[in-house]
Amino acid sequence: xxxxxxxxxxxxxxxxxxxxxxxxxxxxxxxxxxxxxxxxxxxxxxxxxxxxxxxxxxxxxxxxxxxxxxxxxxxxxxxxxxxxxxxxxxxxxxxxxxxxxxxxxxxxxxxxxxxxxxxxxxxxxxxxxxxxxxxxxxxxxxxxxxxxxxxxxxxxxxxxxxxxxxxxxxxxxxxxxxxxxxxxxxxxxxxxxxxxxxxxxxxxxxxxxxxxxxxxxxxxxxxxxxxxxxxxxxxxxxxxxxxxxxxxxxxxxxxxxxxxxxxxxxxxxxxxxxxxxxxxx
Amino acid sequence: xxxxxxxxxxxxxxxxxxxxxxxxxxxxxxxxxxxxxxxxxxxxxxxxxxxxxxxxxxxxxxxxxxxxxxxxxxxxxxxxxxxxxxxxxxxxxxxxxxxxxxxxxxxxxxxxxxxxxxxxxxxxxxxxxxxxxxxxxxxxxxxxxxxxxxxxxxxxxxxxxxxxxxxxxxxxxxxxxxxxxxxxxxxxxxxxxxxxxxxxxxxxxxxxxxxxxxxxxxxxxxxxxxxxxxxxxxxxxxxxxxxxxxxxxxxxxxxxxxxxxxxxxxxxxxxxxxxxxxxxxxxxxxxxxxxxxxxxxxxxxxxxxxxxxxxxxxxxxxxxxxxxxxxxxxxxxxxxxxxxxxxxxxxxxxxxxxxxxxxxxx
Numbered sequence: 001x002x003x004x005x006x007x008x009x010x011x012x013x014x015x016x017x018x019x020x021x022x023x024x025x026x027x028x029x030x031x032x033x034x035x036x037x038x039x040x041x042x043x044x045x046x047x048x049x050x051x052x053x054x055x056x057x058x059x060x061x062x063x064x065x066x067x068x069x070x071x072x073x074x075x076x077x078x079x080x081x082x083x084x085x086x087x088x089x090x091x092x093x094x095x096x097x098x099x100x101x102x103x104x105x106x107x108x109x110x111x112x113x114x115x116x117x118x119x120x121x122x123x124x125x126x127x128x129x130x131x132x133x134x135x136x137x138x139x140x141x142x143x144x145x146x147x148x149x150x151x152x153x154x155x156x157x158x159x160x161x162x163x164x165x166x167x168x169x170x171x172x173x174x175x176x177x178x179x180x181x182x183x184x185x186x187x188x189x190x191x192x193x194x195x196x197x198x199x200x201x202x203x204x205x206x207x208x209x210x211x212x213x214x215x216x217x218x219x220x221x222x223x224x225x226x227x228x229x230x231x232x233x234x235x236x237x238x239x240x241x242x243x244x245x246x247x248x249x250x251x252x253x254x255x256x257x258x259x260x261x262x263x264x265x266x267x268x269x270x271x272x273x274x275x276x277x278x279x280x281x
Numbered sequence: 282x283x284x285x286x287x288x289x290x291x292x293x294x295x296x297x298x299x300x301x302x303x304x305x306x307x308x309x310x311x312x313x314x315x316x317x318x319x320x321x322x323x324x325x326x327x328x329x330x331x332x333x334x335x336x337x338x339x340x341x342x343x344x345x346x347x348x349x350x351x352x353x354x355x356x357x358x359x360x361x362x363x364x365x366x367x368x369x370x371x372x373x374x375x376x377x378x379x380x381x382x383x384x385x386x387x388x389x390x391x392x393x394x395x396x397x398x399x400x401x402x403x404x405x406x407x408x409x410x411x412x413x414x415x416x417x418x419x420x421x422x423x424x425x426x427x428x429x430x431x432x433x434x435x436x437x438x439x440x441x442x443x444x445x446x447x448x449x450x451x452x453x454x455x456x457x458x459x460x461x462x463x464x465x466x467x468x469x470x471x472x473x474x475x476x477x478x479x480x481x482x483x484x485x486x487x488x489x490x491x492x493x494x495x496x497x498x499x500x501x502x503x504x505x506x507x508x509x510x511x512x513x514x515x516x517x518x519x520x521x522x523x524x525x526x527x528x529x530x531x532x533x534x535x536x537x538x539x540x541x542x543x544x545x546x547x548x549x550x551x552x553x554x555x556x557x558x559x560x561x562x563x564x565x566x567x568x569x570x571x572x573x574x575x576x577x578x579x580x581x582x583x584x585x586x587x588x589x590x591x592x593x594x595x596x597x598x599x600x601x602x603x604x605x606x607x608x609x610x611x612x613x614x615x616x617x618x619x620x621x622x623x624x625x626x627x628x629x630x631x632x633x634x635x636x637x638x639x640x641x642x643x
Binding site: 121133134 | 293294295296301305306307308390524527530531532534535537538539540541542584
């Protein structure tokens with residue numbers, strides 16, 4: 001039912017002759033820390049305007065993959081392409097104008113105000129002479145207002161609650177003004193209502209600001225609810241990829257998460273919802 | 282869908298005053314201007330007082346007149362040739378140590394990171410003590426002795442600094458690792474210095490001890506020149522690195538995400554700090570705790586999230602010149618200036634640790 005509405009919308013907005021452009025792609029990437037290979041020969045394409053969630057059990061390499069997509073980790077073989085160009089050979093500053101990222105637990109220096117934090121998002125657009133232009137100021141003011149953080153601009157980041165802090169970081173990513181946004185478990189350490197708050201914000205970035213979003217998430221139900229596409233990983237390999245309703249099945253949960261579970265429709269959104277039964281050995 | 286609402290009064294986004302002229306723009310915090318300016322004014326006063334003290338006392342007014350070229354009688358010689366070098370070396374050493382301390386602390390995100398705790402000043406001591414103790418002995422000792430103490434100290438500091446950098450480097454420099462390896466190097470340097478001293482002739486050991494405590498005695502323009510040149514080159518580079526330093530503070534991932542070439546920037550910051558310290562220590566010995574204390578005082582005076590580079594430099598210069606003035610006038614016996622900075626610095630370090638700031642914990 002919901003899937004039908006989704007495809008109908010898709011057909012209305014994009015002509016079949018004009019498939020969405022691939023913005024970010026991994027080609028045969030092998031990712032390793034020292035000698036330990038975490039991801040091997042993985043391919044993934046992320047199209048313009050998509051909202052993708054990468055899911056998988058702990059240690060499956062999903063964060064590692066995200067790091068590689070955000071050029072924080074260089075593949076030992078294969079490559080990551082940003083708009084068709086090898087990201088490793090693109091000046092990091094140029095990348096920073098197109099692709100923004102939010103690490104899992106970012107640290108703000110003690111005493112830094114929210115306004116200063118969000119202003120740091122303008123770094124790739126600034127230079128030694130041009131440190132705080134009218135453009136910068138307007139963009140930062142807008143980013144703060146859009147994330148509902150304007151009133152907290154003068155507050156030190158370390159005095160904020162967990163949810164507010166995550167909003168501040170998302171505000172900074174917004175101020176960076178990039179088309180693509182990669183987020184590594186943005187809901188870690190947040191209670192459920194703040195998880196929803198943060199993901200609503202990300203969903204608005206996608207819907208209202210046209211951002212292409214890739215997010216690593218632990219919570220399958222939230223991933224299915226917010227993302228248009230789920231990418232499931234296990235042991236460093238891509239197991240399934242597609243709309244949540246197609247990916248999130250009892251078979252996949254058994255195979256990927258060693259979990260016996262029922263999958264039913266989320267009573268609120270109709271997206272698949274996982275009800276765990278027991279762990280399979 | 283946008284909701285039309287009356288525009289609220291523009292909230293203050295960031296502290297500070299916006300400056301814009303054509304393509305140039307920036308943000309100025311008044312405290313970050315006032316602190317260095319006021320610090321410099323007090324520094325000039327302390328320097329003038331210091332140059333006035335001695336067997337032939339000269340008033341502050343006369344000192345200042347002499348400095349602008351209006352001195353009379355023996356004053357120009359006494360001030361410009363005999364006393365100014367000591368004060369100028371002191372100020373330059375303080376400046377270099379203050380800036381280097383601010384660089385290290387910001388970079389390592391740890392107020393305990395300083396050239397003292399990282400072993401760099403200890404490396405200079407090894408070089409200097411070796412030059413003093415071994416000269417006249419073996420052939421390598423004779424070579425070291427031939428270099429002279431300042432050059433041997435410079436070499437010792439640079440070797441230790443580069444070693445610290447090389448051992449810490451793992452596709453980037455981790456601040457925590459930097460501090461741990463620095464402490465290990467410091468211990469190794471201490472052991473080496475002690476070994477050299479226990480084997481030294483008594484007169485050599487005594488003069489080595491004076492050097493180790495850090496002293497401004499009998500400095501000449503020859504000591505000031507290499508340090509002055511180094512500061513003239515390194516200080517602008519350090520100030521230019523300030524903008525990137527503000528982003529490096531967020532950690533490697535965020536900094537890279539914001540378009541900073543992290544490895545290159547880290548290498549530049551650490552090496553800048555190492556060179557500043559090496560030249561400073563070479564000129565006056567390891568005047569301890571200046572690089573540790575001053576940046577933390579500076580950041581409390583200016584506010585903000587990291588030690589300000591320029592203010593740390595000016596306050597460092599002020600601290601060394603003032604400490605030197607105090608050791609020569611207030612105390613009954615003229616002590617090496619390094620002892621006084623240690624007496625001030627050690628309790629401060631304890632306070633820093635006891636207060637239990639999150640990032641002061643190792």
